[in-house]
Amino acid sequence: MNLSAQTSKQNIFDLTLEELGINLEQAGFQKFRAKQIYHWLYTHYETNFDAMNNLPKDLKIYLNEYFTSQNISINKKEQSQDGSIKYLFATQDNLTYEAVFLKMKEDKFTLCLSSQIGCKVGCSFCLTAKGGFVRNLTAGEIVYQVVAIKKDQNLPNNKAINIVYMGMGEPLDNLANVTQCIHILSELDGLNISVRRQTISTSGIAPKIKKLGMLNLGVQLAISLHAVSDELRTQLIPINKAYNIQAIIDEIAAFPIDSRKRIMFEYLMIDGINDSLENAKKLVALLNKIKAKVNLIYFNPHEGSPYQRPQREKVEAFREFLLKKGLFCTIRESKGLDISAACGQLREREINQKGEI
Ligand code: SF4
Structure with missing residues (x-):
């Protein structure tokens, strides 16, 4: 504990x-x-x-x-025109972290949870990375995001929701507390959120993927791939230098997954950087032997970012190519463009305006 x-x-x-x-x-x-x-x-x-x-x-x-039970509070809340809501939480030691409530199709909801305040991974496209690492969230601070948002949204206990550990932080860098959180959220006499509805999204720390696999929690796994060459991936996600694409693919091949499920590969589409059909072709070759699903995500631009949102036609052509080659693929629209819903944006804005609370 x-x-x-x-x-x-x-x-x-x-x-x-x-x-x-x-x-x-x-x-x-x-x-x-x-x-x-x-x-x-x-x-x-x-x-x-x-x-x-x-x-x-x-x-x-x-x-x-x-x-x-009351040492964390909702400090701020912003609603997007598309229905997604970003929450800013304040801890007792005067730090802030974010969660996003996403309204998906057909009355389905997903909560995107933070696992750390700040992050050590340092992705070049991410605002959370700019502020560096502050500390791990405790299990209770992660769990509370779900309780507070379900309460705020008047969602009854039995309303099924999906959980993605994809907010601020690298969940595998805080594996003990994230594991504890998974146990608490899936408790039948509590929130009863099945482990199958919980997805850990990682930047690809290969030895920790192995460790997660050995825990055999039954959760889903998503890998933030974003590039098909080590050169570009290292630019986008610097820890790729330590754990390159092949090291991740090798760990994934051994990862225990539910036979009905696929490993999700997140691919952030960035204008002119990784959105060509040449990249799509390499992606197909890379995931050739894996039961994979690719999620193409529009880059959500923020102030000072060197990257731009890709053109819709290019994203759709990329997806068409993957589908034709038999690779499962979806496109995820950037939710909450009008409310800074990408990772770290609301917190960054609050800190710039007021300093850490
Ligand atoms: S994208 Fe995720 S892993 Fe990368 S720096 Fe941001 S919070 Fe960390």
């Missing part, structure tokens, strides 16, 4: 149901009380222990003394 930063009380959202039950038992309470507390937290989104009216008074006193 992981203690929240800067507080002597433990964030209750850090704990799995089992851990909470053991904690209560050791303190002299009945283990089943943990289920009741989980029910309040994850079904009613109730964070005030005193309002949990089926708990005995001495348990409420114990919870108030040793736990906190």
